[in-house]
Each structure stands twice: as C-alpha cells, then as structure tokens.
Amino acid sequence: MAVQISPAAAEDTPDDDDPSAPDDVDDLEELEIQLLLDGILQRYGYDFRNYAAASLRRRVRLIVEKERVPSVSALQERILRESSCMARFITSLSVPVTAMFRDPSFFRALRDEVVPLLRTYPFVRIWHAGCSTGEEVYSLAILLMEEDIYERCRIYATDLSDASLQCATTGIYDLARMRDYTKNYQLYGGRQNFAAYYTSDRERVIFSPRLRKNIVFSQHNLVSDGPFNEFNLILCRNVMIYFDQALRQRVLQLLDVSLCRLGVLGVGRKESLEFSQLAPRFSELPSNVRLYKKER
Amino acid sequence: MSDYTKKSASASSGTWPATYLPAGGQATPRLVALGASAGGLHAVSLILSGLPADFSGSLAIVQHRRSDESSLLRELLERKSRLPVVEPCHGTPIQAGHVYLAPADYHLLVEPGYFALSVDPPIACSRPSIDVLFESAALAYRSRTIAVVLTGANADGAQGAAHVYKVGGTVIVQDPADAEVPTCPAATLERVPGATVLPLLEIAGQLTALCRDAYSSETATL
Numbered sequence: 001m002a003v004q005i006s007p008a009a010a011e012d013t014p015d016d017d018d019p020s021a022p023d024d025v026d027d028l029e030e031l032e033i034q035l036l037l038d039g040i041l042q043r044y045g046y047d048f049r050n051y052a053a054a055s056l057r058r059r060v061r062l063i064v065e066k067e068r069v070p071s072v073s074a075l076q077e078r079i080l081r082e083s084s085c086m087a088r089f090i091t092s093l094s095v096p097v098t099a100m101f102r103d104p105s106f107f108r109a110l111r112d113e114v115v116p117l118l119r120t121y122p123f124v125r126i127w128h129a130g131c132s133t134g135e136e137v138y139s140l141a142i143l144l145m146e147e148d149i150y151e152r153c154r155i156y157a158t159d160l161s162d163a164s165l166q167c168a169t170t171g172i173y174d175l176a177r178m179r180d181y182t183k184n185y186q187l188y189g190g191r192q193n194f195a196a197y198y199t200s201d202r203e204r205v206i207f208s209p210r211l212r213k214n215i216v217f218s219q220h221n222l223v224s225d226g227p228f229n230e231f232n233l234i235l236c237r238n239v240m241i242y243f244d245q246a247l248r249q250r251v252l253q254l255l256d257v258s259l260c261r262l263g264v265l266g267v268g269r270k271e272s273l274e275f276s277q278l279a280p281r282f283s284e285l286p287s288n289v290r291l292y293k294k295e296r
Numbered sequence: 297m298s299d300y301t302k303k304s305a306s307a308s309s310g311t312w313p314a315t316y317l318p319a320g321g322q323a324t325p326r327l328v329a330l331g332a333s334a335g336g337l338h339a340v341s342l343i344l345s346g347l348p349a350d351f352s353g354s355l356a357i358v359q360h361r362r363s364d365e366s367s368l369l370r371e372l373l374e375r376k377s378r379l380p381v382v383e384p385c386h387g388t389p390i391q392a393g394h395v396y397l398a399p400a401d402y403h404l405l406v407e408p409g410y411f412a413l414s415v416d417p418p419i420a421c422s423r424p425s426i427d428v429l430f431e432s433a434a435l436a437y438r439s440r441t442i443a444v445v446l447t448g449a450n451a452d453g454a455q456g457a458a459h460v461y462k463v464g465g466t467v468i469v470q471d472p473a474d475a476e477v478p479t480c481p482a483a484t485l486e487r488v489p490g491a492t493v494l495p496l497l498e499i500a501g502q503l504t505a506l507c508r509d510a511y512s513s514e515t516a517t518l
Contacts, residue, residue: 026435026463052386054405054432055414097415241386241413248387270399270413272385 032072033060036079040089043080046160047223048093050247056093063092091163094242096132099177100139101184103269106237107143108188109287114264115147118232124153127231127258129222130239131157134168135181138197140235141211146191150214156229158220169217171207175200222251227258234259237290238268252276256294265292325392326353326440326507327406329433329460331426333360333448335476337372339496340446344377344395346500351379353442353507354390356406356433358398358424360448370397384411398424405432422452430456439464442506444499445491446470448480454487466506467491468499 033056037049048056060072067085069075078085101107118124131137137157144150159165182194198205220228222239234255240248256278259265265273265282267290273279282292332340336359347355361369367383373395374381381395382388384404388411390396398404402413404424412432419425426445430453433441443460445453447470457467467488472478474495485491494502 052405052407052412052414054407054412054435055403055416057435058414058416058428058431095416238415241415244407244412245387245410268386270383270385270402272387274385275387275389 029057029072032076033057036060036072036076039076039080040086044083044086045224046090046221050223050244050250051093051242052244055242059093059095063089066092087163090161094132094161094164096161096164097238098132098135099184100135100181101188101190102136102139102237103289104184104187104189105287106266106269106289106291107139109285109289109291110140110266111143111147111189113285113287114233114266114291115144115149117262117264118153119149121232122152124149124233125229125231126153126155126233127229127235128155128157129220129234129236129255131159131164131168131217132161133164133173134171134217135173136235136237137168137215138171138207138211139185141215142185142190142197143188145211153214155215156231157215157217160219160221160223162219165217165219169212171209171212172204173207175203175205178205222254223247227254229258230260231258232260232263233266234263235266237266238271240271241268249276252278256281259294261294261296263294265294266290267292326442327390327433327437328353328355328442328444328503328507329406329429330355330357330444330446331359331429331448331453331456331480332357332446333422333426333450333452333477333480335447336360337369338476339470341373341376342496343444343446343500343503344373344379344381346497346504347377347379348504349378349393351393351504351507353503354392355379355395355503356390356398356404356411356429357395358404358426358429360422360424360426360452361400369400373397384413386411386413398429400424403428405429406436407432408436420450420452422450426453427456431459434460434463434465437465441465442468442503444468444470444503445481445484446496447475447477449477450479451483453480454483457484457491458487461488461490468502469493470499471495 041047064072064075067075069078079089128137144153185194198207236255240251255265269290273282273292281296282294285291285293340357340359370381370383377395379393379395381397383399384396390410401423403416405412405414405428419427430443441460443457443465445457461467469481469484469491471493472481475481
C-alpha cells in the first residue's frame with residue numbers, strides 16, 4: 001500500500017511540532033529517513049538501517065538543522081552528491097562521547113579482576129571495538145603498563161569513523177579536559193603522576209608514543225565486517241546503545257565468536273547481556289560493572 | 297487501531313514485533329511517561345505510593361537529577377512503590393506493572409516493546425530529557441501514551457507533551473497552583489490547552505483507571 005502524501009503534508013517541515021499539523025508528518029518523516037538510509041547504503045556501503053530508530057530520528061533532525069536544509073529528503077540529495085556531507089553525517093551520527101578512565105570503577109575492576117587472568121597468557125590479544133577518539137584505549141594502555149603486562153599485549157582499536165580514528169592515532173587531546181581525566185585516573189586508583197604520560201603546550205597535550213607502541217588502530221564496521229581474530233579481552237562500551245534489538249544481537253554474536261573461551265567482554269554501564277542470547281554462557285564478574293566472562 | 301494500519305503501510309523502521317501487534321483492538325498495555333524536575337522527588341513518590349500492586353500499565357519516569365553513578369534515587373522510589381522500580385538498560389523489555397526510572401546521564405527512549413538509551417548531548421541542559429522520552433513514546437505507543445507533567449522549573453516536557461497530544465495520546469498536567477514549582481506544568485498547559493489538569497493527589501487514581509480501561513481481557517502477555 002502506498003503512503004498517501006497530501007500536498008499539505010508535503011509542505012510541512014519534518015521538525016514541525018505545530019499541534020494542528022497533519023498526523024502523518026511522523027510517518028512521512030519515517031519514510032524519508034528510511035529512503036535516506038537505503039540511499040546511503042547503496043551509495044557508500046554504510047548500513048545504518050538497524051540503528052535504534054527513536055535516537056536515530058532525533059540525530060537526523062539535528063543534522064537537517066545543522067546542514068540548513070528544509071527536509072530529510074533534501075539532506076538525502078546533499079549526502080548522495082557530496083561525500084564531504086556524508087563524512088559529516090557519520091561524525092554527527094555517532095557523536096563521540098568518551099573520556100579517559102570513563103567510569104573509573106570499570107577500569108578498577110579491569111585491573112583487579114581481569115588483569116590477573118590476562119597474566120596467565122604468554123601473549124594477550126585485546127579488541128577495543130568502537131574506540132571513538134581513543135581516550136579509553138590510552139587509558140587501557142596506561143593500566144596495562146602500570147600492571148607491567150603491556151609488553152605482552154596487542155590492542156586492536158577499531159572504529160567506524162575515520163575522523164575519530166585519525167584523532168585517536170595522533171593521541172592529541174585538549175588540555176582543558178586533563179583536569180577531569182586526572183580526577184578519573186585518581187578515582188581509578190592510578191599509581192603515577194598522570195601528567196607523566198603526556199606533554200602539553202598551552203592548549204593541547206600529546207600522549208607518550210610508548211603508550212601507542214602495541215596499539216593497532218584500524219577501521220572496522222561492526223554492522224558489516226566480520227571477525228578478524230580471537231581475543232582474550234574485548235571492550236565494546238556504549239556502542240550497542242546505538243543499535244536496535246536485532247543488530248545488537250548480531251553484534252553480540254560477532255563479539256562472542258571473536259572471544260576465546262574464558263575471555264572477558266566489557267560493555268557499557270547501561271548495557272547488559274541479560275536479555276541476550278549470550279546470557280546463558282557468560283557470567284558477570286563480581287564487581288558488577290558489566291564485565292562478563294565467557295564460560296563456554 | 298488505525299495507527300497500526302498506517303504504521304505497517306509505511307513499513308516502519310521501528311516495526312513492532314508480531315507479539316505486540318494488536319489482535320482485534322488494544323492488546324498492548326498503555327505506557328505512562330512521567331516527567332518531573334525541581335520538586336519532583338516528593339511528587340513522584342506520592343504518585344508511586346498511590347498505584348496499586350496490580351497496576352496494568354507500564355510507567356517510565358524522567359526525573360531531572362545530578363549525573364552520578366549511584367542508584368540512590370531508584371532505591372528511594374522503590375521504598376514508596378508496590379511495583380518494582382527498575383533502571384533500564386538499553387534493550388530492557390517494557391513490562392506491564394513495572395516502573396522504569398531513566399538512569400542518570402542517559403536519555404531514556406521508547407522503542408516498540410523495549411527501552412533504548414542514548415548519550416546524545418543534553419537537551420536544554422537536561423539528560424535525561426523529558427521531551428526525548430515523550431516524543432519517542434508518542435512514536436512507539438501513539439494514542440496509548442499517557443504523558444504526565446509534574447512540578448518543575450523549566451519548560452522540558454512541554455514540546456514532547458504536545459507531540460503525545462497530537463498523536464491522540466492523553467496529557468495530564470499537575471495543577472500549577474498545586475505544584476511545588478509551577479513553571480513546567482504551566483509551560484505544558486500553554487502548549488497543550490486540551491490537557492487534563494489534576495491536583496497531585498488525584499493523578500495516581502486517574503492513571504490506574506485509564507490503564508485498567510485500556511487493558512481488556514484479551515491482552516497479550518508481555
């Protein structure tokens with residue numbers, strides 16, 4: 001059945017919240033978003049169709065405003081014709097929200113509960129899936145270094161966004177954020193002077209290259225790319241909250257096959273394996289900070 | 297009813313799983329989306345203590361709060377409630393007779409049948425934002441959404457409530473004269489003149505009645 005588009009509805013902007021607007025504005029916008037995502041998939045190969053719908057819709061609306069176009073359809077035209085607009089779309093769709101030692105209790109549990117396990121391996125492979133601009137990867141490197149097992153570790157840090165990865169690779173961050181990061185580091189229970197890990201000028205800091213020595217930054221799309229190694233530890237935090245149920249299950253499956261037996265999976269504070277097909281085979285570590293051990 | 301025909305016709309990206317589709321009428325329980333800001337703890341507690349143990353709707357609450365990791369607010373509210381109070385994770389299924397509290401520092405959104413969370417930037421300094429909850433609820437639950445706006449010192453919730461009203465949902469506003477801080481309810485009334493205005497003490501009873509009416513014998517189990 002075709003969607004009826006009345007002339008009145010067609011003239012309405014999608015973000016119109018006038019209570020007297022026709023009811024099918026919502027449906028029209030939904031159709032436009034669907035077409036946009038189909039177009040992006042065909043033109044650029046990125047598949048956003050299973051992103052959580054309500055959040056995605058909000059973000060698309062914001063992008064429509066930011067690009068100063070009148071509608072989602074107009075945004076579609078620009079994205080299909082200008083790859084620079086597509087790059088901006090990807091960046092704004094997954095706004096990097098990250099911090100060094102974000103959720104200090106998570107990193108503390110990583111040190112106290114997971115590192116002892118990692119020590120039992122001669123060689124440790126770690127996958128940080130969705131590493132964004134890299135703050136948490138460097139935090140992990142610092143942690144491993146202070147525990148004296150960094151040398152036997154290799155960290156594969158991947159993200160969908162090239163722009164984020166570029167930033168992560170440089171290890172350059174705003175000086176202004178160091179105050180919060182230092183606080184997080186102390187809450188985590190860091191054993192050094194945090195400033196020893198970076199060099200700063202007036203505005204920015206650059207983290208020591210020795211932290212980056214065993215990190216491989218690379219693009220990987222959790223939606224469309226497959227497993228590429230077997231890991232002892234996988235961190236995938238606050239990534240799956242962008243996905244709908246079906247995609248979340250698919251990505252969990254990917255993480256599952258990428259994890260060795262007795263390997264550990266760490267997810268975000270408000271992500272849980274509770275309602276997933278992994279639940280019966282994974283047990284949460286005692287600290288209760290969303291670290292799960294694969295039992296079989 | 298017609299909502300669903302329209303939904304399926306437009307091949308919705310957020311299509312309801314088959315089990316949630318209405319079998320000859322309203323089969324899924326109603327969703328009550330409740331927003332409160334300044335002065336909200338007392339107001340929300342009072343409503344929770346007025347809901348019966350067999351309350352048949354699902355209740356999602358955004359209470360503006362400080363951003364920290366603690367679950368103190370949940371514990372405080374659970375003490376007042378006969379229903380379980382949960383801070384949902386991303387993907388937590390929405391069940392009847394449960395109270396869901398938006399976790400600190402995340403937006404709480406409704407998808408068909410489950411909750412989603414987001415770390416998108418705060419809206420008007422608020423994360424969780426009441427507008428975000430209301431708008432997503434209106435999209436997923438349509439006319440079966442009941443939006444409740446309680447005491448608060450800003451306009452968060454007004455725009456979302458207008459959205460709920462537009463899709464045929466119910467909007468209940470705490471009587472501004474009765475609210476600890478009247479800005480929030482007053483702003484909502486300005487946007488939604490057709491909203492039902494009730495004193496705080498009557499809201500729980502009204503919600504119970506509305507949800508009971510909607511929840512007929514043929515309901516699907518969630």
